[in-house]
Amino acid sequence: MISPTTPVFEGDIFDDEVLNDPYPAYEELRGLGAAVYVPRHDCWVLPRYAQVRAALDDHRRFSSVDSVGLEPTLNERRRGGVLASDPPEHDVLRGVLSESLAPRALARLRTDIGRRAEELVAPLVERGTFDVVRDLARVFPVSVVADLIGMPLAAREEVLRFADAFFNTFGPLNDRTRQSLPVAETLFDELAAMMSRDHLEPGGWGEAVYRAADRGVIRTDQVVPLLRAYLVASMDTTINAIGSGLWLLAESPEAWRALREDRSLVPSVFEEILRYELPVQMFFRRTTRPVVYEDVVIPEQAQVSLLFGSANRDSRKWTDPDRFQVDRAPMDHVGFGYGVHGCAGQGLARIEAQAIFSALLDRVERIELAGPPRRHLNNVIRGLDSLPVTVTTRRV
Numbered sequence: 344m345i346s347p348t349t350p351v352f353e354g355d356i357f358d359d360e361v362l363n364d365p366y367p368a369y370e371e372l373r374g375l376g377a378a379v380y381v382p383r384h385d386c387w388v389l390p391r392y393a394q395v396r397a398a399l400d401d402h403r404r405f406s407s408v409d410s411v412g413l414e415p416t417l418n419e420r421r422r423g424g425v426l427a428s429d430p431p432e433h434d435v436l437r438g439v440l441s442e443s444l445a446p447r448a449l450a451r452l453r454t455d456i457g458r459r460a461e462e463l464v465a466p467l468v469e470r471g472t473f474d475v476v477r478d479l480a481r482v483f484p485v486s487v488v489a490d491l492i493g494m495p496l497a498a499r500e501e502v503l504r505f506a507d508a509f510f511n512t513f514g515p516l517n518d519r520t521r522q523s524l525p526v527a528e529t530l531f532d533e534l535a536a537m538m539s540r541d542h543l544e545p546g547g548w549g550e551a552v553y554r555a556a557d558r559g560v561i562r563t564d565q566v567v568p569l570l571r572a573y574l575v576a577s578m579d580t581t582i583n584a585i586g587s588g589l590w591l592l593a594e595s596p597e598a599w600r601a602l603r604e605d606r607s608l609v610p611s612v613f614e615e616i617l618r619y620e621l622p623v624q625m626f627f628r629r630t631t632r633p634v635v636y637e638d639v640v641i642p643e644q645a646q647v648s649l650l651f652g653s654a655n656r657d658s659r660k661w662t663d664p665d666r667f668q669v670d671r672a673p674m675d676h677v678g679f680g681y682g683v684h685g686c687a688g689q690g691l692a693r694i695e696a697q698a699i700f701s702a703l704l705d706r707v708e709r710i711e712l713a714g715p716p717r718r719h720l721n722n723v724i725r726g727l728d729s730l731p732v733t734v735t736t737r738r739v
């Protein structure tokens with residue numbers, strides 16, 4: 344149902360050049376229309392805020408079943424997981440996750456996570472120069488979440504390699520995905536073994552999910568996929584939020600000063616980081632019936648990219664969207680999604696990132712780049728591979 348008036352984008356949204364700096368392509372897409380057809384991948388894109396947010400809130404027309412990634416064959420492997428199911432099946436899995444990720448459960452963790460952030464940050468600040476991504480962002484979330492699940496920490500590198508490979512498989516079958524498939528395959532089983540009941544510490548989230556299966560709330564074969572969802576969804580997302588956040592703050596001394604003077608800004612600045620430089624650039628959905636946007640019709644059974652990264656830069660929604668603005672407080676950005684699949688771990692992500700920022704703000708007068716940041720390319724995740732910084736401590 345591509346009519347002569349259908350807006351069409353002839354480029355490749357997964358091309359290296361676009362992934363390096365996607366914002367010109369996003370602007371072009373938003374200018375083309377509310378829904379744009381991309382022949383290269385035979386998919387549609389929603390690039391504007393209003394339609395992304397509405398689609399997230401409409402699982403009846405925008406289904407996640409076998410469709411959160413672009414490729415049908417790769418979607419089959421995610422079948423039945425929390426991310427890849429619709430209500431009512433989805434709600435049962437989500438309910439089990441919510442027991443550990445609910446605000447009351449998280450409140451108990453805040454102090455412990457704050458202490459762990461201090462222990463990690465203090466020696467780095469002492470060193471004066473360190474790599475934000477390698478020494479901090481890639482260390483913290485994996486140790487916090489592995490401990491919460493009750494998993495052995497020895498597998499840190501495997502978890503990180505799996506998460507990166509897994510997120511690539513949400514894109515097309517390009518070179519990045521092809522290289523990731525064997526990594527994802529091998530580590531898929533290794534992680535399952537690490538999450539077997541006898542490997543988990545008692546009292547953690549892992550055990551709680553097994554207990555939900557004992558009570559008959561979920562099936563036994565749903566336990567490991569659910570634990571894997573916890574683990575993978577909480578890695579590159581939080582890692583890149585911390586890495587990109589500290590990059591933006593290192594490039595904006597006024598922002599750092601403002602935060603040092605007024606700590607109550609930290610939570611809202613974290614939301615602005617997610618609006619401006621979002622770790623999850625897109626997920627997909629499949630239309631269950633034709634969806635009409637003025638004179639454009641997306642047909643039934645079409646793969647549709649919900650382009651969060653573009654929605655968060657849409658000038659129809661945000662004033663001066665390409666400016667990182669400390670006092671913006673953009674609480675309704677779509678960086679955590681929205682609706683039934685809205686990020687289950689957003690409370691934990693906020694606690695982790697705010698703990699790292701606060702531990703640095705307590706000690707560091709100035710944070711500056713000590714070399715050029717290096718970008719890591721992934722089909723759906725945006726972030727850095729390296730961010731060398733020098734920090735100057737407060738004179739006592």
Ligand code: HEM
Pocket residue numbers: 407411425426427437440488572573574576577578580581584617622623626651677678679680681683684685686687688689691692
């Ligand atoms: C800054 C960090 C994070 C970002 C930007 C982020 C982003 C997102 C987004 C955009 C979605 C929506 C997916 C969709 O609509 O299909 C999502 C879902 C999800 N996230 Fe996060 N996430 C973050 C951290 C976390 C953490 C720390 C955890 C776990 C501890 C987590 C667990 C989940 C789970 C389980 C889902 C699936 C929810 C469902 O399908 O009902 N996330 N996340």
